[in-house]
Amino acid sequence: MRELCGLAARTYGLTAPRAAATLDNAASRAVLTRPWFVRTGETRLDGRPGPTYLRAL
Template identity: 50%
Template sequence: MLTLELLRPDHADAVLAFERANRAYFARTVPDRGDAYFARFADRHAALLAEQAEGVCRFHVVRDAAGDLVGRVNLLDLVDGSAELGYRVAESAAGRGIATAAVAEACRLAATAYGLRSLTAVTTLDNPASQAVLAHNGFMPRYEFLLDGRPALAYRRSLAGLG
């Protein structure tokens, strides 16, 4: 069983450790956050919490049954009943259904707790695992584009029926 928790100030150390431990793994499929992200992590964490307090975004940590932080799921730019979904799961947790379950829970929260009607998401074409997570959760491909010079695919999902 996994849980999603809204990002809090006391998550900072665990999130930083998660991002450091998985930096190289994530960089294989998504643009690297860069050294400045890690050097100024406290400022970045505070900025995310401020965005969340304003209702602009919802940031979540994903915990497994043992309580370990194994992922992050974010809803960005909550506007007009829609948001963009972003997620990442630790290398040690990959292939165990955690991303699929976390995205399913994020969709449920988006509809029931945050009143959203649809979500969008993007992934690069060389990330079939992420494409499978989105497809399994009812996201439909919309169009291809370049993401930091890499071919990518945009997805959309209606949340009708979840609320």
């Protein structure tokens, strides 16, 4: 994840990638709950609820 975020900043100029995962996607939510992402709210993906996350680069 660290390498991916570095690439996003260097190559694409991103400053704050956002992510979301549905509640039934435990693997994706596990990655997003690690220290590098902060939970910012809720959304719906394909009609299913899920948390949203943000990571400052």
